[in-house]
Amino acid sequence: MAEAYIVDACRTPRGIGKVGKGALAHIHPQRLASTVLGALRERNNIDTTAVDDIIWGTSSQRGAQGGDLGRMAALDAGYDIKASGVTLDRFCGSGITTVNLAAGQVMSGLEDVVIAGGTEMMSYTASTADPKTPPMMDSGNLHLRKMHPQSQQGVCADAIATIEGIDRKAVDELAVVSQQNAARAIDEGRFDRALVPVHNDDGSLALDKEEFPRPQTTLQGLGDLKPSFEAWAQIPVDEQGTTYGDLIRQKYTDLGDFNHIHHAGNSSGVVDGAAALLMASEKAVEKNGWTPRAKIVATANMGDCPTLMLNAPVPAAKKVLEKAGLTKDDIDLWEINEAFSVVAEKFIRDLDLDRSKVNVNGGAMALGHPIGATGSILIGTIVDELQRQGLKRGLVTMCAAGGMAPAVIVETV
Numbered sequence: 001m002a003e004a005y006i007v008d009a010c011r012t013p014r015g016i017g018k019v020g021k022g023a024l025a026h027i028h029p030q031r032l033a034s035t036v037l038g039a040l041r042e043r044n045n046i047d048t049t050a051v052d053d054i055i056w057g058t059s060s061q062r063g064a065q066g067g068d069l070g071r072m073a074a075l076d077a078g079y080d081i082k083a084s085g086v087t088l089d090r091f092c093g094s095g096i097t098t099v100n101l102a103a104g105q106v107m108s109g110l111e112d113v114v115i116a117g118g119t120e121m122m123s124y125t126a127s128t129a130d131p132k133t134p135p136m137m138d139s140g141n142l143h144l145r146k147m148h149p150q151s152q153q154g155v156c157a158d159a160i161a162t163i164e165g166i167d168r169k170a171v172d173e174l175a176v177v178s179q180q181n182a183a184r185a186i187d188e189g190r191f192d193r194a195l196v197p198v199h200n201d202d203g204s205l206a207l208d209k210e211e212f213p214r215p216q217t218t219l220q221g222l223g224d225l226k227p228s229f230e231a232w233a234q235i236p237v238d239e240q241g242t243t244y245g246d247l248i249r250q251k252y253t254d255l256g257d258f259n260h261i262h263h264a265g266n267s268s269g270v271v272d273g274a275a276a277l278l279m280a281s282e283k284a285v286e287k288n289g290w291t292p293r294a295k296i297v298a299t300a301n302m303g304d305c306p307t308l309m310l311n312a313p314v315p316a317a318k319k320v321l322e323k324a325g326l327t328k329d330d331i332d333l334w335e336i337n338e339a340f341s342v343v344a345e346k347f348i349r350d351l352d353l354d355r356s357k358v359n360v361n362g363g364a365m366a367l368g369h370p371i372g373a374t375g376s377i378l379i380g381t382i383v384d385e386l387q388r389q390g391l392k393r394g395l396v397t398m399c400a401a402g403g404m405a406p407a408v409i410v411e412t413v
Contacts, residue, residue, distance in 0.1 A: 004103035005285055005292035006410065009380030010039045010196050011275035014368040015211045017122030023207040024198060024272040025123035029058075029065045032198065033073030033119040036276040039196040040115065041077065044278055044290060048078075052111035054085035055102050057094025057118030057372040060125040061087065069119055092339060093400035094118050095275065095375025100299040100408055102279040107296070112284040117276035120370035126270065148306040149247035153401065154229035154267060156309040157340035158258045159248045163308075164346055168261040171341035172222040175266035175365045177355075178338060182362025183215035190361055190388065194275075194380050212269045212368040227260035228267065251307040266341035271368030275376035294383045297393065297409040298324035304403045310343050312405030313397045314350045320395065320407040328353065331409070332391035335378040337398030338363035361385060374398065379408065386412045 012035055015024030024032060033056065041048060056070025071085030090097045095118035102116035151159075161171065185191060186209075197208035233245035249255050278290075285292050300320035304312035313336055321327060334357055336347045348358055361381060364374065375398055382394035397407035 001107050002109055003282055004106035004296040005280050005282070005413070006294040006296070006383055007278040007280050007285065007290045007292050008040060008044050009194055009275070009277045009383055010036050010043065011194050011373070011377050011380060012036060012198050012273050013195055013207050013210050014271040014273040014370060015207050017126060017270040017272050017368070017370070019123050019127055022123050022272055023211055024121070027198065027206060029069060029119055029121045029124060030072045030076050031201070032121065032272065032274045033069055033117070034077035035198050036117060036196060036274045037073055037077040037079065037115065040276045040278050041079070046278070048080040048083045051079065051083035051113050051115060053105065054083060054115045055098040056085060056087045057090070057098045057375065058087050059089050059091050059094055059120060059371040061089055063128055064124055065119070065121060073119070089372070090404065090406065091401035092337065092369070092371050092398055093375060093404055093406040094372040095377065096379065096396060096398060096406040096408055097375065099277055099279070099376060099379050100406055103296040103299060106279055106281050112281040114279045115276055116279055117274065117376045118372035119274040120372040121272045122270045122370060123272050149250045150306050150309065150402070151244045151247040152229070152232050153309060154262055154340065155233045155244045155248065155258070157262050157267070157342050158229050158233070158260045159252070159255065160308055160310060160346065161261050161342045162255065162259045163252070164342070166342055166345055167259070170345055171261055171266045172219055174341045174345050175222055176217055176219050178359065178362045178365040179213065179215055179217040181360055182213050182366035185361035186210060186213065190385065193384055210367060212271050213362070213366050217265065222265040225263040225265050228263045230260040233258060233260070248307055262340050262342070266365055268337070268339050268364035269368030271370050273368070273370035273373045273377065275373045275380060277376055277380060292413050293387060294410045294412050297411050300407045302405050302407070304405070306403035309401060309403050310339060310399040312403055313343065313347050313399050316397050316405035316407040317351060317395060320409055324409050326409070331393050331395045332357065333360060333382055333385055333394040334358045335382050335394065335396040337369065337374055337378060338365045339369060339399050341365060343399050375406070379410065383410060383412070
C-alpha cells in the first residue's frame with residue numbers, strides 16, 4: 001500500500017455561531033470554505049488542474065450549506081474547473097471521514113492529490129433548524145424509532161454520565177482544563193501555523209483569532225451554571241407525550257432519573273469554521289517539491305449504540321490501534337473531540353490515558369465545535385503539536401450522531 005502524506009493543513013479561526021454576534025456569521029458558507037482552499041493553494045503553490053478531488057464534510061446540508069459545498073467552494077476559490085468535489089455527511093465525524101477517504105484514494109493509487117476538509121456555519125444552521133427535532137431522528141420513521149430510539153445529544157451525555165457514575169465535579173474540572181490549555185496554546189502561538197484570516201468581500205478583516213474561548217473560566221463559575229438539558233429531557237417528541245428522556249429509557253429500562261450535569265460551560269461551543277488538508281502521494285510530493293509533514297498510519301470506523309449515541313470513540317480507538325499493530329503506549333498525543341465533557345472524560349478513563357497527552361491545546365469546550373469541520377481541524381492541530389514537540393504519533397477520534405466514531409492515526413515524517 002502506498003503512503004498518503006499530509007503536506008499542509010490550515011483552518012479559519014472559529015467565530016461565535018450566533019447571527020448578530022459572531023464575526024463570521026454574515027459570511028456565506030461557500031466563501032468561508034473557499035478561504036481555506038485559497039490559502040492551501042497559495043501556501044503550497046498548487047496547480048489546481050492537478051487536484052484530483054476535493055472531499056468535503058458538512059453535516060447540515062441544506063440551504064446555503066447544500067448543493068455540494070466542496071465543489072462550489074473550490075470554484076469560488078478560483079480552482080480550475082478540472083478539480084472535482086464531493087460533500088459528505090457523517091454528522092460530527094465528517095471532518096475525519098473526509099481525510100480518511102482522501103487517504104484511502106491516495107494509498108490505493110487511484111488518486112495523487114486530494115484535498116480534504118469541512119465547513120460548518122452553525123450560526124446559519126441554528127437559524128434554520130427546528131431545535132426540537134434532531135436531524136437524525138425524523139419523527140415520520142416510527143419503525144426506526146422503535147428499533148433504535150435516538151434522543152437529543154445533551155440528554156444522551158447526561159444519560160451516559162448517570163450510567164457511568166461520572167459526576168458534575170469531574171466534567172467541570174475537565175472543562176476548566178480545556179480552557180486553560182486553549183489559553184496557553186493561543187498565548188504561545190501554537191495555532192499560528194494553521195490559522196488563516198477571514199476577510200469580507202470588500203477586503204476588510206472579518207476575523208483573525210479565536211472568538212469563542214473564555215480563559216477566565218473557573219471551577220466556581222462553572223458550578224454556578226444550571227444544567228442545560230434537564231428541560232430538554234422533558235420535551236415531548238410525539239402526540240403520546242414521549243419525551244427525549246423516555247426515548248433513552250425505552251432502551252435502558254433500568255435507568256431512572258438522570259443526573260443532569262452538562263451545561264454551556266462543559267459542552268462544545270456553537271461556532272462557525274472551516275478547515276482543509278492537502279493530501280498527496282509520494283509521486284505528487286516529489287513532482288511538486290512539497291515537504292510532507294505527516295502520513296496516515298491507519299483509519300477506522302466504528303458504530304455503537306445509537307440511543308446513547310456518544311460512546312463509539314473508545315471502541316473506534318481500540319480498532320484503529322489494532323489495525324495499525326500498535327498499543328496506546330505507542331501514541332504520543334490524543335485528540336478526542338469534547339462534544340460534551342463526559343465523552344472526553346469517559347474516553348480518558350476507559351483507556352486509562354495520561355491526561356497530559358490528551359487535548360493538550362484545549363478542545364471544543366473552549367474553542368468550539370463547527371460540526372463538519374472539527375475533525376479536519378483536530379487532525380491539523382495534532383500534526384502541528386507533534387511537530388512542535390518533536391513527537392511521532394497521534395490518534396484522533398470523535399463521537400458522531402447515530403452512535404458512530406471515525407478514527408485516524410497519523411505519524412510525523
